[in-house]
Amino acid sequence: QPLKPIEVLEAAADRFRFQCQQKNIDFHLSLKEDLPRIYAARDQIDQVLDNLLSNAVKYTPEGHSVSLSARQKADGFVEVAISDTGIGIPQKDLERIFERFYRVDKARSRSMGGTGLGLAIAREIVQAHGGTIRMESRYREGTTVRITLPPCEPEVTSS
Numbered sequence: 001q002p003l004k005p006i007e008v009l010e011a012a013a014d015r016f017r018f019q020c021q022q023k024n025i026d027f028h029l030s031l032k033e034d035l036p037r038i039y040a041a042r043d044q045i046d047q048v049l050d051n052l053l054s055n056a057v058k059y060t061p062e063g064h065s066v067s068l069s070a071r072q073k074a075d076g077f078v079e080v081a082i083s084d085t086g087i088g089i090p091q092k093d094l095e096r097i098f099e100r101f102y103r104v105d106k107a108r109s110r111s112m113g114g115t116g117l118g119l120a121i122a123r124e125i126v127q128a129h130g131g132t133i134r135m136e137s138r139y140r141e142g143t144t145v146r147i148t149l150p151p152c153e154p155e156v157t158s159s
C-alpha cells in the first residue's frame with residue numbers, strides 16, 4: 001500500500017532512540033519535507049529499517065553517533081541513509097557482506113549475537129520492492145547503508 005516515508009522513518013527512529021540513549025550514542029534524524037509516497041509493505045520496510053538500525057547501534061561504540069536521513073533523488077527515488085561512526089568494515093569484506101551468514105569477524109560476531117542474516121534479508125526485501133541497497137564503509141571510521149525505493153506512480157484515472 002502507499003506509505004508516507006516520514007511516518008515510517010519517524011516510527012523507526014522512535015524504536016531506536018531509547019537504545020541509543022542506553023548506549024550513550026548520539027542519534028540524529030534528518031528527513032526532507034514532502035518526500036513522495038512509496039508503494040511498499042509496511043511490515044517489510046520496518047524489518048529492513050530495524051535490521052539496519054540495529055546493526056548501526058550494535059557495531060558502534062559508546063560515545064559515537066548514528067544517523068537516519070532521507071531525501072528524494074533526482075531520478076525520483078526516495079533514498080534512506082543509515083550512517084554510523086562505528087567500527088566499520090574492512091574493504092575486503094564489503095563485497096560479501098550481503099551474503100547469508102556472512103559476518104566480518106567470527107569471534108567478535110559470536111559475542112555480539114545474531115545470525116548474519118539481517119543484511120541478506122534486507123537486500124531481498126528492498127530488491128523485491130524495485131529498490132537498491134548499497135553499503136559504504138571504512139574500517140574503524142564508520143559505515144553508511146543507502147537504500148532507494150521507487151515513488152508511487154502518479155495515479156492513473158480510470159473511467
Ligand code: ATP
Nearest residue numbers: 055056059088102103104114115116117118119143
Ligand atoms: P543478524 O542481523 O542476523 O542479527 P548480523 O548483524 O551479524 O546478525 P548482518 O546484519 O547480516 O548480520 O550483518 C553481517 C555482518 O556485517 C555483521 O556480522 C557485521 O560483521 C557486519 N556489519 C553489518 N553492519 C555493520 C555496521 N553498521 N558496522 C560494522 N559492521 C557491520
Ligand code: MG
Nearest residue numbers: 051055118119
Ligand atoms: Mg544485523
